[in-house]
Amino acid sequence: MSDFDVVVVGAGPAGSAAAIELARAGRSVCLLERGPSPGSKNMYGGVVYGRILDTLVPAWWEQVPVQRWVTRRSTMLIHDEQALTVDFRNPGWGAAPFNGATTFRPDFDAWLAGVAVDAGAVLVCSTTATGLIREGGRVVGVRTDRPDGDLRAPVVIACDGVNSFLAKEAGMYPHTGAENFTVGVKETIALPREVIDERFAVRGDEGVDIEILGCTGDVPGGGFVYTNATSVAVGLVLSLPALAAGPDRPEELLRRLKAHPAVAPLVEGGEVLEYSAHVIPEAGYRMMPELVGDGILVAGDAAAMCLAAGIWLEGVNFAIGSGAAAGRAATRALARGDASAAGLAAYREMLESGFVLADHRRLRDAPHLVMGDLAQRGLPAVACGVMEDLFTVRNPEPKQGVRRIVRNRMRRNGIRVRDAVREGLRAVRTFG
Amino acid sequence: MSASSYPEISFEARMATVEFRIDEDRAHITVDDTICRDCSTRGCITACPANLFVPTAAGGILFNYEQCFECGTCYLVCNREGAITWTYPEGGHGVVFHRS
Numbered sequence: 284m285s286d287f288d289v290v291v292v293g294a295g296p297a298g299s300a301a302a303i304e305l306a307r308a309g310r311s312v313c314l315l316e317r318g319p320s321p322g323s324k325n326m327y328g329g330v331v332y333g334r335i336l337d338t339l340v341p342a343w344w345e346q347v348p349v350q351r352w353v354t355r356r357s358t359m360l361i362h363d364e365q366a367l368t369v370d371f372r373n374p375g376w377g378a379a380p381f382n383g384a385t386t387f388r389p390d391f392d393a394w395l396a397g398v399a400v401d402a403g404a405v406l407v408c409s410t411t412a413t414g415l416i417r418e419g420g421r422v423v424g425v426r427t428d429r430p431d432g433d434l435r436a437p438v439v440i441a442c443d444g445v446n447s448f449l450a451k452e453a454g455m456y457p458h459t460g461a462e463n464f465t466v467g468v469k470e471t472i473a474l475p476r477e478v479i480d481e482r483f484a485v486r487g488d489e490g491v492d493i494e495i496l497g498c499t500g501d502v503p504g505g506g507f508v509y510t511n512a513t514s515v516a517v518g519l520v521l522s523l524p525a526l527a528a529g530p531d532r533p534e535e536l537l538r539r540l541k542a543h544p545a546v547a548p549l550v551e552g553g554e555v556l557e558y559s560a561h562v563i564p565e566a567g568y569r570m571m572p573e574l575v576g577d578g579i580l581v582a583g584d585a586a587a588m589c590l591a592a593g594i595w596l597e598g599v600n601f602a603i604g605s606g607a608a609a610g611r612a613a614t615r616a617l618a619r620g621d622a623s624a625a626g627l628a629a630y631r632e633m634l635e636s637g638f639v640l641a642d643h644r645r646l647r648d649a650p651h652l653v654m655g656d657l658a659q660r661g662l663p664a665v666a667c668g669v670m671e672d673l674f675t676v677r678n679p680e681p682k683q684g685v686r687r688i689v690r691n692r693m694r695r696n697g698i699r700v701r702d703a704v705r706e707g708l709r710a711v712r713t714f715g
Numbered sequence: 716m717s718a719s720s721y722p723e724i725s726f727e728a729r730m731a732t733v734e735f736r737i738d739e740d741r742a743h744i745t746v747d748d749t750i751c752r753d754c755s756t757r758g759c760i761t762a763c764p765a766n767l768f769v770p771t772a773a774g775g776i777l778f779n780y781e782q783c784f785e786c787g788t789c790y791l792v793c794n795r796e797g798a799i800t801w802t803y804p805e806g807g808h809g810v811v812f813h814r815s
């Protein structure tokens with residue numbers, strides 16, 4: 284006997300999206316969450332790209348809990364005490380259908396889970412799935428830590444996040460080496476609204492997203508600053524093996540970022556409201572597990588679908604996209620009475636034909652490129668050096684040509700033209 | 716890099732900003748210190764964002780599960796089979812984020 288048509292494990296964005304699709308198709312669905320409420324275990328940088336919600340929750344922007352709408356995106360390259368920033372403003376992103384919103388995950392995830400509940404899903408919080416129930420090699424439910432807590436269903440959708448013990452238990456997850464992961468640490472710092480408006484040069488509910496490269500010392504990674512309504516989020520994403528090799532701890536690297544002359548004026552002075560940490564499946568496409576098994580689908584971070592590619596750090600939209608696809612594929616399989624891997628195979632096809640796997644496949648080399656030495660050290664050093672040479676007026680010395688400046692700066696940083704061209708071509712192939 | 720113009724918060728104050736609903740009955744992560752004694756990499760010490768792995772004078776590791784983010788960093792960086800036994804806390808327990 285089944286308790287539900289589907290058990291969805293994890294009420295993050297992936298799980299809630301899956302539950303919405305299933306409940307709307309009239310299926311009985313249990314949405315299981317180990318935290319006391321959806322989002323209580325989850326942290327991220329700070330921006331949700333909401334367009335994926337267009338079909339799932341029409342006019343979502345009228346209901347979603349928003350801190351600020353991002354109308355300004357910057358990419359900052361830091362070298363020693365210098366910084367070069369490319370700054371893009373688009374007031375158009377401040378009106379429907381919008382682009383990115385800063386929001387707190389406990390708010391956003393609870394809201395999206397609420398949409399699932401309104402559609403008819405049964406949300407069960409404070410309950411951890413502790414393992415899979417299997418019969419004849421087929422997944423037929425999950426065990427939980429509640430007394431008599433077994434939940435049986437012909438389909439289980441694992442949306443249990445980056446550590447996905449369910450996908451691992453199902454034998455679907457071979458890429459668990461530390462080199463595939465980064466850890467994010469972040470401080471949320473309270474600042475008055477007017478102070479944020481002034482420091483970041485925005486008004487009303489406009490917000491800013493700054494991605495930073497070259498700010499993580501000897502540890503490959505990146506940094507970010509996001510504006511909320513009355514707080515800013517400042518954090519780092521750090522490669523696990525390098526962090527483990529030491530000697531610097533995450534909070535020390537974060538302290539250095541906060542003290543940088545380009546960052547300190549933005550974040551200093553406020554009280555730290557919350558410190559948080561979470562792991563990211565950095566390697567994306569190259570580390571993805573099997574997505575479909577007999578009676579089981581894997582979606583979101585559990586399937587390494589977070590896109591961590593330097594100027595992009597997007598996971599919530601990929602989680603929603605993949606979760607919704609999993610919900611639709613499960614609906615189809617149940618209608619045909621075939622929850623085997625073959626019956627559920629439409630899931631992979633949906634992801635292939637949509638943005639989830641298209642973006643990931645195209646950008647499969649991006650995480651490696653961005654975490655490489657050239658992007659981490661060479662690019663920020665040369666870019667800042669070139670700017671220094673271009674804009675320092677050394678009269679009575681005459682100005683130098685740009686080509687010469689670039690060549691000199693590359694030489695001074697030990698970068699060979701050959702290597703730069705090779706990496707440049709790889710970057711063009713990847714991002715182009 | 717220049718010094719910032721305001722005092723950095725202590726690690727204790729930093730962790731005091733986080734809510735932990737501690738399960739007094741069960742440690743969700745345990746560390747077998749006897750295995751740590753022959754570990755030369757000791758990646759957990761610098762990598763754990765909550766700084767919960769403390770080296771002891773005897774060459775082992777002192778671990779306390781209470782203020783844990785449940786992030787997974789420690790078991791991912793540890794390459795000694797059996798040193799870390801890692802599970803999620805029981806439902807409703809552990810870290811609770813509010814503004815992240």
Ligand SMILES: Cc1cc2nc3c(=O)[nH]c(=O)nc-3n(C[C@H](O)[C@H](O)[C@H](O)COP(=O)(O)OP(=O)(O)OC[C@H]3O[C@@H](n4cnc5c(N)ncnc54)[C@H](O)[C@@H]3O)c2cc1C
Nearest residue numbers: 293295296297317327328329330412444467583584598599
């Ligand atoms: C530092 C950092 C910055 C980021 N910045 C951004 C950003 O700016 N924009 C963006 O779009 N993405 C960002 N991401 C990525 C994004 O957070 C993830 O890709 C996204 O949260 C994935 O959603 P998910 O639903 O797959 O998993 P999660 O959000 O991790 O949700 C998984 C859920 O499952 C629950 N769970 C896990 N195991 C069990 C179990 N056994 N039983 C019951 N429940 C369980 C968890 O409590 C959790 O609620 C960032 C991530 C980090 C760490």
Ligand code: SF4
Nearest residue numbers: 751754759793795798
């Ligand atoms: S927990 Fe693992 S990495 Fe840390 S000291 Fe023990 S064996 Fe080494």
Ligand code: SF4
Nearest residue numbers: 763783784786787789
């Ligand atoms: S899960 Fe994260 S916070 Fe908890 S002990 Fe391991 S590394 Fe530290």
